[in-house]
Each structure stands twice: as C-alpha cells, then as structure tokens.
Amino acid sequence: MATGARVVGVSALVVVLGLGGYVAADAYDVVPGLVTLDPVPADPAPFPTAPGAVVPDDVAPALGALDPQAPQPAADAVTALVKDLVTEEHLGSVGVVVADQLTGEVIASHAADLAREPASTAKLVTAVAALGTLDPAATRTTSVVRGSDGSVVLVGGGDMMLAPDEGDPTAVDGRAGLGDLARAAARQLTLAGLTEVTLRVDDTLFTGPAVNPGWDEGDLDLGYVAPVTALAVHVGATRTDLEYPPRHADPALAAAADFAKRLEEAGITVTGTPTRGTAPSGATPLASVESAPLAQVVQFFLEHSDNTVTEVVSRYVALDQSLPASFEGGTKAVLSAVARLGVDVTGAHLSDASGLAEDSALTPTTLTDLVELVMDPDQPALRAVAVGLPIAGLTGTLDDRYLESPARGLVRAKTGSLAGVKGLAGTVTDEQGRLLVFAVLVTHPKADGPFAARQAIDRFVTALQGCGCSG
DSSP states (O other): OHHHHHHHHHHHHHHHHHHHHHHHHHHTTSSOSSOOOSOOOOOOOOOOOOOOOOOOOOOOOSSOOOOTTSOOBOHHHHHHHHHHHHTOTTOOOEEEEEEETTTOOEEEEESTTOOBOOGGGGHHHHHHHHHHHSOTTOOOEEEEEEOSSSEEEEEOOSEEEEBSSSOOTTOSTTSSBHHHHHHHHHHHHHHTTOOEEEEEEEOTTSOSOSSOTTSOHHHHHTTSOOOOOSEEEGGGBSOSSSSSOOBOSSHHHHHHHHHHHHHHHTTOEEOSOOEEOOOOTTOOEEEEEEOOOHHHHHHHHHHHTOHHHHHHHHHHHHHHTTOOSSHHHHHHHHHHHHHHTTOOOTTOBOSSSSSOSTTOBBOHHHHHHHHHHHTOTTOGGGHHHHHHSOBTTTSGGGTTSSTTSTTTTTEEEEEEEETTEEEEEEEEEOTTSOEEEEEEEEEOOGGGOSHHHHHHHHHHHHHHHTOOOBO
16 A cells, blocks of 8 residues: 555656656747746737828829810901911912811811822821720730641731830830740740741731832832731831831741741741741640730821831721721721711722822811811720820921920821822810811922921911910
8 A cells, every 4th residue: 555655656746847847848948838938028019000091282284174265266367377378379289177176166168178188197097997996905916826747837916016026015116025925935835845846927917918009119118118017026127226217028027037036046946947827727826925005006106107007007997897907908997987986088088098108088177077086075095096196396297396386285286298298187275275176288399399388387387376366
C-alpha cells in the first residue's frame, strides 16, 4: 500500500515538474501557449477613416458655353459678304451656304444646290457615315494563324497604321505593333515545337484595285496617297520623317516583310520570302493585335486630311452594308449611310471616298447638312467628327491659316484642295457669340495656283466671324 502511494506521489511530482517545465518553455516562447515574458504591446493606432465627400471647387471652363440668346446676323449683311466672295476677281464658279447652327435656318447662299468638285471636304461624308452607323469604339484586328505544311498566315483586318515593331498605346498611327504580334506568335509556335515556318499574307478583306483610276500619277509619286490594302505599316510609308513620304507599291507585302524580320528576331526561322495566300477556314489562331478605336481613326484622317486612311474607313462602312470593300462599294456605302441619317445628297457623286479623284460632286447644301448633323447634341456618336476638324491657326490642315486673323481659334472646318478647286466647310463663332455653319466650294483657273482662292475663302470666313451684324 505504501509502495503504491509512493508511486502515485512520484508520478504526480513528475507531472507537476513536467507542467512547470512546459510553462517555463511557454513563457520564453519556446513552445506554443498563452504565457509569455514579452512586454504587453501598446494599443494599435485607430484605423484611418476616409474623409467625407466634399463639394469640389468650381473649375472655370476653357471656353464658355455659347449663349442661345446671342443675336443671329442679319441676312442682308451676310448676303453682302457672300456677294463679295462670289465676285472676287480671281475666282471662277463659287457655291456658298451660311446657316445658323441653332435653328438650321439658311441665312445666305449662292448656288447652294449646284453640285461641284468637293476636293477633301468629301471626307466629311466618310466621317459621318462611319461614326453614324458603326461602333465608334470598334477596333480592327490584325492576326496570325496556323497555315498548312508548316506555314503561318498574317491576316489583314483593315489596319493600315501598324507599327513595324512595338505598338504605342497612346498613338493612332502605330497603336498595334507587328513586333508585338510576331513575339506573341513565336511563343505559341515554340510551344508547338515549330521553329521554322513559311509566311503568307492574307489581304483579301479588301477587293478591287488598290489604286483608284481617277488618281493623278503625280499624287501617288508625291506620297499624297498609298495603294489601299487590308494591312500596312504607317500607311505604306517608306520613311516617317516627311509629311508626305514615298509609299510602298505593295504595302501589304512590305508589312509581311517587316513581320518576317520580327519573327526571325524572336527565334523563328522564316524560309523563303513572304507570299500572298488565304488563311484556311477554321485555322488555329496564334496571336492578334488591335488598332486604335474607330473614333480616333476618323479624327486622324480629318485632322491630317489623310486620303488613304479615309479610303480604308469607307471600306468598313461597305462591309457593314454587305457591299464589296472596294472604291465602288465604299463610295456607295458612305453616301447611302449619310442619306439615311437625313443628309440631302441630291446631285452627289463620289469617285472615291477621300475627294482626291476627279469628277466627284457634292453641293454646299450637302456639306452644311453634314456639319449641322455633327453639331447636333442628339448625335453624340458624331461628336468625334467635330473634335477632329482642324482649328483655324492651331491644328491640322488649318494650322498655317488665319494666323493673323481675329477668327483664329474660332473656326473648325474641313479643308479641300485640288488643282483648280478649293473648299472649306465647318463652323465659325461670330463676334456676338452665334455659331454659324458654312460651306464654300470654289473653282479657279489652275494657272493662278492655290493661294489666291484660299485667301479669298479665308477673308470671307474672317469677315463672317467679325460681322457683328445682328438684325
């Protein structure tokens, strides 16, 4: 009995000592537990609270809103300005419309419904047609797919403003990069065990001739336009340091050659030279890149009066209407689109969508209808057209005009210039704050050169801005 008691006592002592050792180990944080010799931590700082919403300070707009109560200029006074233009010594035939933007009322006009050569003012048709019927946020996809027999196919989706290597997410011309596309495709090819390919380019999205038969050979030689293809690098330019650079005779194959170089740099050997070919139906996609949104592309061709990009966009409208993506399909599509939007296209005919080809015809009434539609607050999709129009003395093709004029910064308009033809169509805010819509189309002797007619138009618009001739 005594022995049993001693055993129990010893066992209890062992347990107590064991517990004491564990508590000591716990206190020194050797084993997990609740006991510690560390100092008690300070209370945590209170959790920060977000400041309450506050009313922001008023920000003064760069330009104040137009006053709808600003007086409309008197018809007699504006008619006198129109007469002065029409009787200018160096001008031939003149068509003019001046209208009030707020009411749509025509204030004065001359030969407003006579169709005549529009030159690049025709780009307004393509701009309004595109943004009035297509998604302004839509982009164009350039892709690479697997072909057959160890080939890959570069597929043009209608972007002629590709960069030769890395794309620039802040640019319009050069948003999507062929180098980015090649490197992404090379990764997929390497994963598939392919390190050597042949390259074909599929540019079948656009049909018909790449060069309009109505374009003057000199315009092509001077770089005013490039052959229209379903893909190209920097609008087919052979160099980027000139406003009007020489263009590749075949922009699609030139782009394919750039793509082949980028594939080689990414570790994929390209055998032979790129050739044309159609992507197989259901081909395995390898990579793709996206262009700038349509609204930015439209602003680009309006500001720079880019003939090639305008022709490309007209083909987007044609495809949307299930028409051939060609010169004929594009011109038919853009005129049809603006007519459905309510624009008067009586007497209208387009030989191309950019106004570069001869024998196109638009009336000043058609042009003012287009501008009024762009300014309509019920047409928000068309706002990008207004934003893309050149500003007198500041941007685009008006950056070197109105420099000494009080109308500088107060005119937004699309220019037009061909040999013997000058045009301007847009808006001007007059001296009393009234927004006026105008269109001027002029023919003149080619031997006189472009400047006399251009200066006559600018004098007219300056006089219109400074009229101060309310009724």
